[in-house]
Amino acid sequence: MKVLKFGGTSVGTAKRIRDVAGLITERGKNIIVLSAMSGTTNTLVEIADYLYKKNVAGAKETVNKLQAKYEAVINELFDNEAFKARAREALSANFDFIRSRGKEIFTLFEEREILAQGELMSTALMALYLEETGVNVKMLPALDFMRTDKNAEPDSDYIRIKLTALLESVGDADLYLTQGYICRNAYGEIDNLQRGGSDYTASLIGAAIGAEEIQIWTDIDGMHNNDPRFVEGTKPVHRLHFEEAAELAYFGAKILHPTCVLPAKLNNIPVRLLNTMQPDAEGTLICNTVSKGGIKAVAAKDNITAIKIKSGRMLLAYGFLRKVFEIFENHRTSIDMIVTSEVGVSVTVDNERNLNHILDDLRKFGTVTVDRDMVIICVVGNLEWQNCGFEAAVVNALRDVPVRMISYGGSNYNISLLIRKEDKVRALRLLSENIFK
Numbered sequence: 227m228k229v230l231k232f233g234g235t236s237v238g239t240a241k242r243i244r245d246v247a248g249l250i251t252e253r254g255k256n257i258i259v260l261s262a263m264s265g266t267t268n269t270l271v272e273i274a275d276y277l278y279k280k281n282v283a284g285a286k287e288t289v290n291k292l293q294a295k296y297e298a299v300i301n302e303l304f305d306n307e308a309f310k311a312r313a314r315e316a317l318s319a320n321f322d323f324i325r326s327r328g329k330e331i332f333t334l335f336e337e338r339e340i341l342a343q344g345e346l347m348s349t350a351l352m353a354l355y356l357e358e359t360g361v362n363v364k365m366l367p368a369l370d371f372m373r374t375d376k377n378a379e380p381d382s383d384y385i386r387i388k389l390t391a392l393l394e395s396v397g398d399a400d401l402y403l404t405q406g407y408i409c410r411n412a413y414g415e416i417d418n419l420q421r422g423g424s425d426y427t428a429s430l431i432g433a434a435i436g437a438e439e440i441q442i443w444t445d446i447d448g449m450h451n452n453d454p455r456f457v458e459g460t461k462p463v464h465r466l467h468f469e470e471a472a473e474l475a476y477f478g479a480k481i482l483h484p485t486c487v488l489p490a491k492l493n494n495i496p497v498r499l500l501n502t503m504q505p506d507a508e509g510t511l512i513c514n515t516v517s518k519g520g521i522k523a524v525a526a527k528d529n530i531t532a533i534k535i536k537s538g539r540m541l542l543a544y545g546f547l548r549k550v551f552e553i554f555e556n557h558r559t560s561i562d563m564i565v566t567s568e569v570g571v572s573v574t575v576d577n578e579r580n581l582n583h584i585l586d587d588l589r590k591f592g593t594v595t596v597d598r599d600m601v602i603i604c605v606v607g608n609l610e611w612q613n614c615g616f617e618a619a620v621v622n623a624l625r626d627v628p629v630r631m632i633s634y635g636g637s638n639y640n641i642s643l644l645i646r647k648e649d650k651v652r653a654l655r656l657l658s659e660n661i662f663k
């Protein structure tokens with residue numbers, strides 16, 4: 227059995243839902259994970275924002291607009307009037323639920339309940355459409371098996387046990403359907419796996435059932451060698467190692483959510499990235515085998531802050547780095563990049579939540595400088611140090627771009643460079659022009 231996940235754009239219109247229905251029916255008995263229709267989760271976030279601000283009129287207008295959008299989808303999707311009526315009734319319950327929230331108090335709890343409606347609605351529409359076309363589809367409600375623990379990490383044992391039991395109890399089917407992104411937390415409340423988290427759902431399900439393969443279906447033919455939103459002429463990379471994919475996903479390649487990699491890697495389940503609009507395209511296969519090929523792809527991560535600590539105390543001393551890292555640990559902030567010299571250390575972080583506290587503590591050890599609005603450019607491939615030339619190619623491509631930090635050697639798979647935000651697009655283009663000619 228495989229797990230096939232379809233993202234928001236893949237189910238973003240009535241036509242797309244029909245296309246996906248055809249595609250999944252042809253591929254046999256698998257577990258299908260759906261995101262919300264594109265734009266829906268953003269709209270639900272907007273509704274929650276209105277309710278936080280007690281702007282009931284704003285929330286109401288936005289809910290009505292969203293419902294009208296779904297009404298149009300229902301009219302186009304179904305041929306049969308009875309199915310249209312069933313779909314309308316099913317989705318009315320979701321919209322009534324959204325309207326019922328925020329009447330009195332509005333907290334994170336109500337917000338999460340609202341955010342869960344997108345995936346509940348897309349799967350309800352797909353299930354009814356499959357039924358209309360004569361497919362025996364069985365729903366596996368994510369809220370019945372997907373759960374996080376007290377540390378907000380997925381509870382793999384619970385997920386495996388519950389999902390296995392659920393698959394047995396629903397009985398035989400042509401295919402199984404479930405919601406991405408949504409889950410319950412350790413207290414049984416409705417929660418989610420963070421934005422973009424449907425990829426994580428697919429991977430967790432794949433790991434729970436020991437799937438043959440996890441497929442992430444989206445609007446592009448696999449992981450490209452550069453960010454197609456900023457660079458023209460990018461090309462798909464057909465093979466990646468899990469580590470390479472993890473680096474690219476973490477450092478900005480939006481096609482894959484970074485959390486998706488680990489469950490698949492630990493259980494040695496290949497992940498394939500495929501294009502819903504071009505189902506026969508090869509896409510990208512991510513697995514545990516290293517393929518040759520030097521530099522394979524680049525990605526960029528925004529909103530990075532660099533912090534430099536310069537200290538005479540570091541000279542010939544031991545324990546200095548531990549003290550520095552402890553400060554970040556105490557303030558629950560993870561470090562992305564590190565470079566050290568004999569008299570100083572520079573690190574980067576991707577959020578400034580606790581920055582002021584961190585800086586206060588660091589100042590006890592030396593002079594601290596901060597550079598904001600930076601970007602990490604991540605160059606990925608099979609980059610073992612014995613092979614010559616790849617560092618030179620990267621540095622040469624970026625010879626006219628000011629580089630604040632360079633890091634290589636943490637793994638065999640990546641070189642990271644820290645540059646200014648305003649140089650990002652130019653740097654990505656220069657890397658493509660020079661390296662992927």
Ligand code: ADP
Nearest residue numbers: 233234235444446448449450452453479480481
């Ligand atoms: P979905 O809604 O299916 O989860 P996403 O929008 O999350 O889709 O991811 C697909 C998008 O990722 C593509 O449309 C593309 O613009 C963007 N993207 C960014 N970097 C890359 C890359 N290196 N390769 C492919 N797509 C990328």
Ligand code: ASP
Nearest residue numbers: 261267407421422423424
């Ligand atoms: N619908 C959610 C989002 O937009 C989850 C996902 O699409 O992966 O973030």
Ligand code: MG
Nearest residue numbers: 233422480481
């Ligand atoms: Mg996505």
